[in-house]
Amino acid sequence: xxxxxxxxxxxxxxxxxxxxxxxxxxxxxxxxxxxxxxxxxxxxxxxxxxxxxxxxxxxxxxxxxxxxxxxxxxxxxxxxxxxxxxxxxxxxxxxxxxxxxxxxxxxxxxxxxxxxxxxxxxxxxxxxxxxxxxxxxxxxxxxxxxxxxxxxxxxxxxxxxxxxxxxxxxxxxxxxxxxxxxxxxxxxxxxxxxxxxxxxxxxxxxxxxxxxxxxxxxxxxxxxxxxxxxxxxxxxxxxxxxxxxxxxxxxxxxxxxxxxxxxxxxxxxxxxxxxxxxxxxxxxxxxxxxxxxxxxxxxxxxxxxxxxxxxxx
Amino acid sequence: xxxxxxxxxxxxxxxxxxxxxxxxxxxxxxxxxxxxxxxxxxxxxxxxxxxxxxxxxxxxxxxxxxxxxxxxxxxxxxxxxxxxxxxxxxxxxxxxxxxxxxxxxxxxxxxxxxxxxxxxxxxxxxxxxxxxxxxxxxxxxxxxxxxxxxxxxxxxxxxxxxxxxxxxxxxxxxxxxxxxxxxxxxxxxxxxxxxxxxxxxxxxxxxxxxxxxxxxxxxxxxxxxxxxxxxxxxxxxxxxxxxxxxxxxxxxxxxxxxxxxxxxxxxxxxxxxxxxxxxxx
Ligand SMILES: Cc1ncc(C[n+]2csc(CCOP(=O)(O)OP(=O)(O)O)c2C)c(N)n1
Numbered sequence: 001x002x003x004x005x006x007x008x009x010x011x012x013x014x015x016x017x018x019x020x021x022x023x024x025x026x027x028x029x030x031x032x033x034x035x036x037x038x039x040x041x042x043x044x045x046x047x048x049x050x051x052x053x054x055x056x057x058x059x060x061x062x063x064x065x066x067x068x069x070x071x072x073x074x075x076x077x078x079x080x081x082x083x084x085x086x087x088x089x090x091x092x093x094x095x096x097x098x099x100x101x102x103x104x105x106x107x108x109x110x111x112x113x114x115x116x117x118x119x120x121x122x123x124x125x126x127x128x129x130x131x132x133x134x135x136x137x138x139x140x141x142x143x144x145x146x147x148x149x150x151x152x153x154x155x156x157x158x159x160x161x162x163x164x165x166x167x168x169x170x171x172x173x174x175x176x177x178x179x180x181x182x183x184x185x186x187x188x189x190x191x192x193x194x195x196x197x198x199x200x201x202x203x204x205x206x207x208x209x210x211x212x213x214x215x216x217x218x219x220x221x222x223x224x225x226x227x228x229x230x231x232x233x234x235x236x237x238x239x240x241x242x243x244x245x246x247x248x249x250x251x252x253x254x255x256x257x258x259x260x261x262x263x264x265x266x267x268x269x270x271x272x273x274x275x276x277x278x279x280x281x282x283x284x285x286x287x288x289x290x291x292x293x294x295x296x297x298x299x300x301x302x303x304x305x306x307x308x309x310x311x312x313x
Numbered sequence: 314x315x316x317x318x319x320x321x322x323x324x325x326x327x328x329x330x331x332x333x334x335x336x337x338x339x340x341x342x343x344x345x346x347x348x349x350x351x352x353x354x355x356x357x358x359x360x361x362x363x364x365x366x367x368x369x370x371x372x373x374x375x376x377x378x379x380x381x382x383x384x385x386x387x388x389x390x391x392x393x394x395x396x397x398x399x400x401x402x403x404x405x406x407x408x409x410x411x412x413x414x415x416x417x418x419x420x421x422x423x424x425x426x427x428x429x430x431x432x433x434x435x436x437x438x439x440x441x442x443x444x445x446x447x448x449x450x451x452x453x454x455x456x457x458x459x460x461x462x463x464x465x466x467x468x469x470x471x472x473x474x475x476x477x478x479x480x481x482x483x484x485x486x487x488x489x490x491x492x493x494x495x496x497x498x499x500x501x502x503x504x505x506x507x508x509x510x511x512x513x514x515x516x517x518x519x520x521x522x523x524x525x526x527x528x529x530x531x532x533x534x535x536x537x538x539x540x541x542x543x544x545x546x547x548x549x550x551x552x553x554x555x556x557x558x559x560x561x562x563x564x565x566x567x568x569x570x571x572x573x574x575x576x577x578x579x580x581x582x583x584x585x586x587x588x589x590x591x592x593x594x
Contacts, residue, residue, distance in 0.1 A: 030466060030500045030507075033568075038500075050500060052469035052507025053436055080435055113345035113411060115419030117386070117434030283411050283419040285343075293413055 006163040007105050009141025011036025013148040014073065014103075018044045024152055025065050027051055028075045029058050035075040035105040035162070055080045059088035059100070066098040071152050077111075078104035078161060082123035093157045094132045101151050102159045107137075108198060108248035109276075109290045110164035115283035121276050124196075125253030127159040128226050134179060135225040137161045137247075137255075139170045139200035143223065146177050154179060161197065163248075165287045168201025170221070182229035188218035191305045192236035192243050196222055196255045198287075199246035199274065199296065206246075206301035217305055225255055230262045237267045242308040244272045246301055248291065251275035270311035272304035315539055321364070322531045328398070329359035329531070333560050333587045335394035335407060341580040343411045345419070349557040349570045350464060351391035353495040353528070357553055360534045361460060362395040370400040373427045379457045380446050382431045384439020385464035385493065386420040387572070392429070393417050401428035436467040440490055441476030447488040447548075458542075461490045466498030469507045474519065480548040481520035488548040489541045490521075493528065495557035499571050516550045528553025560587045 018024055018040050027049045032038040041048040051058040055076050062072035074081070081089070081104045093100045104123060111118040127135045136151065136158060138144040144162055151158040170185070177183075185200070186207050195203040200221045207217040218240055222229060237243060243263065245256040256273035263269060276294045284290035291297065332355045340346035362368070366379040383392045390410070397404045402416070409415040416425040420434030431442055439461040446459045467473065480488050494512065496503050503509055513523045522544045526533040534553070541549040557571070558564030561583040564575075575583055 028500070030469075030498050032500050034499065034572075050506050053466050053498070054469050054471060054507070057471065077435075084435070113343070113419050114387075115434065116422070117420045117432070282413060283415075283417075284413045285411060289413060 003166045003169055004141045005166045006138060006141045006144045007036045010103065010144040010148065010162050011039045013145030015039035015043050017148045017152065018047065020149070021071065021152055023069070023071045025049070025070045025072045026075065027058050027062055027072055029053055029055050031076055035103070037075045055085040056088045059085045060092055062100045063092040063096070063098045066100050071099060071101065073101045073103050075103045075105060077118060078107040078120035078123050079118055082120060082126050086126065090130060094130045097132050097156060099155055100157055103162055104159060105162040106164045107161045108163060109281055109294070110198070110287050112284045112287045112290045116280045119281050121250045121281065123161065124225055124247070124249050124255065125257065128253065128258060132157055133226065134158045135161070136179070137196040137223055137225060139197060139221055139223065140167050142169070142171045142173050142175050143177060146175050150177055150179065163198055165198065167198035168205070170200050170204065177223065180224045180227045180229055182232040183221040183223070184218065184232070185221055186217070186219040188216040189240055190216045190242070191309050192218040192220060192240045193246060193301060193305065194220045194222050194233065194236070194243060194255065194259055195246040196225065198248045198291070202296070202298050203246050203301055205298045206305065209298065209302050210305055215305065215309065222255060225258055228258050228262060230266070233259055233262050234267050237263055237269045241312045242270050244274060244301060244304045244308055246274040246296070248296060249275050250278060252278055270308045272308045274300050274304055317532060317535050325359050325363055325531050328363045329356045330587055330590065331398060332359055332391055332394045334584060335398070336390040337561070337575065337580065337583050337587065339390045339394065339407050339410050340574045342408060344574045345411060346390045346574060347387040347572050348561070348564055348575065349497065349567070350385060350493065350495065351388045352559045352561060352564065353555040353557045354388055354391055354462060354493045355559070356529050356531055357462065357491055357493065357534055358391055358395050360531060360538060362399055364535065365538045366460065367457065368399070370428065373401060377455055377457050380430045380459040382439040382443055382459070382461045383421055383433055384461050385436065385467055386433030389419065389421050392421055393426070396426070396428040399428070402426070436464065437470035437472040439463055440473055440480065443488050443490070444476055444480045444483070444485060447480070447485040448483060450487055457487070459488050461488070463490060463492050464498070465492055465494045465496065465503050465509060465512070466506070468492060468509055468512065477516065477519040477521060484546055485548045486545050489538070490548070490550040492550060492552050493555050494552055495555040497557040497566060497568050497571065499568065501568050513552055516552070520547055522547050522549040523552060524549060525552045526554070528555035529559055560590055562586060
């Protein structure tokens, strides 16, 4: 399977879906060569609006289009959509419940070279706190593409988190996804690794390494952070008795926080969280190096799994 | 207004050439960065760092220093080259830009790099932050000036105009904004993405003094900076008409070269053209 970037998987799927759904309108903020909405723009110039470098304005324009029955996909950098345009999203998208799809590119630390200003490591926590918002974090390019029709055909606000990088491939092109339904990628009884985004591929590698050490790890992909698949998580807690969460995000309030809420309310078991430890990141020569440097390495996952297994005894 | 002898102009043009060379080599070595907007602003940055600004590289926290905010923070290679050439840190540091343990981040970081007055990278903050600095200078009775270097695409952001109106309300004559009006942004030409013209009228309507110049003519740059010193009742914006990618023929006026690094052959050609250019403007 060719390893294309997640943004390319998304951008090409958006252009392809444009033919099927004439109601889809795409907006960008002078970043279509980065988010790769330029594929759509080229094919459907009459349904593409470049708003200029004005993220809050783009969200409100998208809201207006949605009020008139269109299905706007608002594209830009995750750090700017989730932060600079946040009040527009809270009031005019979530509270007013308009049918806007926010496609937040360059998420996590995938824009390794532009540095901490461009990294987006708190967007899941922010979006998850918002009533009415559906929050989706694909694991790879194929899955990102698979979400395009699904979120377009869902009626309501969606935040789709897109990586700039080629994450480790997890799914083949025929993957099907459903909002709120996690995916069991590997069965196991000693511990469950619950992962989202780029950390899904890394968690599968960690599970291989754990198997070599005689530990049997289950791997769940929770792509929908909200609404979260509580039954699947609780089943894993009951059957494996120990959980590790893994995400390319701060450990505060993201997937780890969501899983902790489910567990502590319904079925407390030992939990370890993999993610950025409440610090700003740095610039680095590659995304992989940056993830390793900020506690998101495969070794970090295996070590956490071993710790959490110890804690259940 | 001061008289600027030819010898001074030539010296500053040489500084601008050296900034262009360092910038393009840094971007090539790292295979990342933003050549177009670094090359377009090199003459302006040379005029500020090697002539106009009162700064002391040995004492980056000197309270009376002039302040510089690179609001278009993606031109970080240019700023780092200027800081190194002024002596804020060793020139060899430029070779390690972007490495995990290097102080030089993708975009300017005030906490890591000596001489960086404000962190930047996401566009639009410079004018409003500059307003705060300029207000504090007035309260503290300090005579330093605050310079904000912006992109033209950056002027599409609403926050720029919010800051501009506040600056005018408080008549911040100690604040100078410079727009690097190179006509090109990330996705294409500014007039295609979101037209800005008449840009000078927009700033005038916000009650700023406006000076329009050729941003590659060193004498015009120096005269504009001097003129701003003589305006005492309002902030000044210098609208500098420039060429994105200035000095490297295949990069000029091309949005492709906004954020793409040259390969080895392209670097060689770029260096030859920058070295061979002699006088700019
Ligand atoms: C608020 C914001 N939106 C988007 C970006 C991504 N981006 C970086 S540079 C750039 C284009 C800037 O164009 P301009 O201000 O004209 O700069 P210049 O041509 O001088 O390089 C964009 C869209 C950003 N850094 N900040």
